[in-house]
Amino acid sequence: MSTLTFWKPGTTGPGSTLDRATEDEGNVVQSAPSHSSLSLQAQRERLPIWKHRQKILHCVEKHGVTIVVGQTGSGKTTQSGWASEGNVIACTQPRRVAATSVAVRVAAEVGTLLGDEVGYTIRFEDVSDKKRTRICYMTDGMLFRETLIDPLLSRYSVIMIDEAHERSLYTDLLLGVLKKIRRKRPSLRLIVSSATLDARSFSEYFTSGTHPDEATIISLEGRMYPVEVAYLQESAPDYVRKAVEVVWNINLHHGTGDILIFLTGREEIERCLEELTELIPTFAHLSPLFVPDAQDYPPLSRLLRGATQIIPLALHAGLSTEEQLRVFNVAERGTRKVIAATNIAEASVTIDGVKFVVDSGFVKIRTYNPTTSLASLSTVPVSQASATQRAGRAGRTSPGICYRLYPESVFASLPTNTPPEITRTDMTTPILQLKSLGIDDLMKFEWVSAPPAESVLRALEGLFAAGMIGDDGRLTPIGEQVAEFPIDVHIARMLFASKDFNCGEEILTIAAMVSIQDAFIIPDGAPGAIAELERRKFTAEEGDHLTLLNAYNAFTKYGRSSSWCKMHALNFRAMSRAVSIRSQLKKYMIRFNLPLHSCEGDAKRLRQCLVSGYWRNGARWVADGTYRSVKGNKTLFVHPTSVLFTRKPRTGWIIFHEVEETKKTQIRILTEIEPDWLLDHGHKYQHKHTAV
Template sequence: MSTSLQFWKPGTLGPGSSLDRISGEEGGLLASAIPLQAQSIQAQRDRLPIAKHKDNLVYCVENHQVVIVVGQTGCGKTTQIPQYLHETGWSTGGRVIACTQPRRVAVTSVAARTAYEMGSVAGEEVGYTIRFEDVSTKELTRICYMTDGVLFREALLDPLLSRFSVIMVDEAHERSVYTDLLLAILKKVCRKRPSLRIIVSSATLDATAFLEFFSSLPDPIDSIIVSLEGRAYPVQMAYLEEPTEDYVRKAVETVISIHGQHGKGDILVFLTGREEIDRCLEELVDGISSLPEKRLKLRPMALHSGLTMAEQMEVFEPSPSDSRKVVVATNIAEVRMYDGSVGLSSLKVVPISQASAIQRAGRAGRTSEGLCYRLYTFSDYNELPSVTMPEITRTELSSAILQLKALGIDNFMKLQWLTIPPSESIAQSLSSLIIHSVIDNDGRLTSLGTKVAEIPLDVKAACVLLDSQKFRCGEEILTIIAMTAIQDVFIIPAGAAGATAELERRKFTAEEGDHLTLLNAYNAFVGHGQSSSWCKSHALSFRALSRAVSIRSQLKKYMKRFDVQIESCQGDAKRLRQCLVNGYKQNGARWIADGTYRSIRGNTVLHVHPNSTLFTRKPSSGWVIFHDIEETKKIQMSIITEVEPEWLLTQENEPHAS
């Protein structure tokens, strides 16, 4: 129901143009890698719709502390506004202009584009910072793109965010948890720093909510709305007459129909996840092989966060004159939902909102008129929610609440929120923080909590990391936590190749479960010189493992900073699993005779994810812990390890002698 498909008419994605932005699951909004053109970079900038508003924007920033900018995606606000401010002196004297994004791939891509327009490369005058990666320098960087979570964490070290002259919160309409938290903190900072300027950028017309937030009593802040003219052409809409039972198959049929009926122009398909993308691409390849020979070739391409940056950016290259791209991309329909009644947070596939559907359709009308095929009925569209629920109303808040406490904010209900989080979510999160000993029974931050708040991990993983000294297994826990922070380590394609890849994966399998299996894969990768060719022959992702090496190195710095002794357990799997239980004691589940599991909290029915090493066998103890859960047609546990029940029943698990 959340699937749609766009078609650009001739010239919109051919040579000299670009696919401007695509919504991604983890990667989020990917900014385009605009091809080199005959005209100068300045001429390209001058053609953007935002260019005519430059003087007015700069004037408003000079004269108002908060400027709310409303403009369609593609008008140029993300790359141009920071440059306008830089050009007019807002980055002199060592000051920095910050621009936040909800997702990390958007950060890296817009930083690269902005640096290119300024005649440099990312890491110099224009830099970026995402979790576990800082490509900026104190001496050179004057414009810094970052995720909103990174900037919020910076407030832990510098509550007044004193090095920034302007902070632009981009894509604020997406209402991520850290966007809402950041806006609440910035409102407090504005009162302390009248010279600070805040720009809130949104692609929707719901700007009045942001204006009311900053201008509401008590202590209203001088705010103004600036509306930008977008660049949009007419988009013809098409709906299904009857609902389809298989929208992936329908997407394939629609693509092939477009290819047969229309001339030049590229196609973009939105699906909800990588599994559907892989299936769609396979069916497209099969469908293309049965088509009669045509002048235009169809080039199916994937776009999701599991790809390398080079693979993602290849999508934005202009199509050759004899071919048409069909890009199959993830969207933001898969969202994390928190059920306070059982204390579990999971990924669910939910219908998008009408606002998201309208914004998505607009991508087909960026440089000329286009077509949008919604693979659901018009009546279904009318039943969609008008806007997407803010993430803060539907997600687990332990990490966010802990960081607020680290900032000295204890009364969450008195904090001025854009949207107040449910009291049940706050209560459950406080309970979880007490269980993990990061706050005491009176709600005060403990010494452990102060450390956990600084580590860029969720509370459970950070507690495991700091607890590893007690179990004398820091070397291995560092690796395991780094490996759980990445995705898709094992590459298991469909068909015969998948069977071969599965045999390769079994070489690393530990009978205790997935955490130790990940440890084995990492150790083998490092032991073989971090070789890409070795990864390829063993069905492992070189990109994912290389990132795990980098993350591990950075986490090790936190352990050294907090004087956590790092030892090896010398292969003692029992100590490792006991340490994991201490952090994930709330993520326990017991095996049931029908092959399912029941969670410790809420007695929820859980299934084992097919990618788990425990998918086809029962744990001898009958008990497991899991790293995460996701929900499609059923709730599935991922990254699972067998544990002993007495470890889960003990409030503070102590290491046993081997």
């Protein structure tokens, strides 16, 4: 084992960007607690916002937009005039768990029942009362959706956007719409809560084109412990290996405290934990009894006394809920948890008790290339903001240390922030929604960060080709309706087409099933082979769409139980989500008078209907087992999860749900079709719009 030398430039003290306290996190939704006055007092002390409420209220009264730096939660604004007489305060979060857990806490603090004065609204769950709720926590996507119904958001007097620095797609869209709303309705007050680095740009955004007093910035003290940052003197060629070495050294030289390692994906996490457990028996079996004379091995004896037993744990989104919850078990005395995690641990999941962070400095990020219309998943260096956030994970309950597996010079060269999601995503759905809001001139829309012009163009072209917008650039009647569907544009288009093919019932299920990820759980090794056999029971020879339909129907038939899923290699969480999505989409189908006819086992009709949504995604089988795309003749590899992974389709032609570039260009969720069906749509397209 090589010795590691880290250079320690000093402690990051209060006032730095590390000093940010986040109050909203917590993965586990708490049950509504009943507070004694003592614990209520304790809660207040934990919420700096309570201490600073007068300061915030003062700003909110004086300025249209208040940017709050370093603090979250809107606590006591409830008791101000802003929440009286039919006025409601909205408070948005980028994630569902955050929206619910903050609502639970604030309800307890205010001393009301959840869903009464304080409530929350997230997809599939509305725990609020139209008349009584004064402060409503919600996801930013939910509030954006509300603008489609009430474009001025007239029921709200104050809107607070929390975690704005994360720059989620809907945070950005919401900020853009809110700036527009404030011109028409200046009485609406905004509070934007962000980390230090972005505060000024938010303030500049809201003051540009208005008067300089429009926005103000206030800074609140955080409550976090200092985190010492150590850098490697040289970059490691293999950061997984290096992470293992660093963890082992921490284990030898430092006292108690859990270790959190940031890696990029499941494969790395598994390798890291494997190498780590390989080390454990190496040292553990050399217990003092088996060492002939400890005096002869001073380093080893020191090691044996100093080494704490480690508990290796993985944390990534692919795990079941049970497996994810294991990271919250408190380590027994004399042991420490070593958690190898993806970016999920950066903001979504907070683990207290972590004293050491080991940061690889890399992250997997999804980017959309508008030129090729391809989404790609690639490993890139993290941003400084991200690295800072990761380091902060070591100082939640006590002072900590963050080991960065790269030199400080590399940190200095990292981009300041991760590019906002809106700049690296397919804009088709967002643009349809903005059009539905009456924003027809996208050139005039004030983006916080503009998406690439090509992205906007590509989206407009696609919407035009799909008949969602007309020659005048405005929404067509069907475009208006599709904009309301909480699903991808082309899938929504397919739901409308089901009317012509008499298969609404089945297409609805397929629409829900393609919206979830990973319906099947196929683990590695021997259990994987058994799971594979289970999956074959659902396999339809026509392809994956029908296989998913079979799985869904079996799931509902056999009682929607978690144990049944376990037996049949299905992901219970994902399947339950599909049930919720289906019932939500069904409401829209009824509203738009789309019949819910069954195709009565006529798979041909079903496949024809699929082509109406997916005709742009056609491909042809070639002898080497890969496919060539109809559009662009690109080589496409079948994803190994497909039932057509090993089989040549009878007709040689397929449509697919999505394509993604990883190491290869892969297509997921395939169905065999007749080439004529594709041509029919192609002709229509060519005929209607000559410019492809």
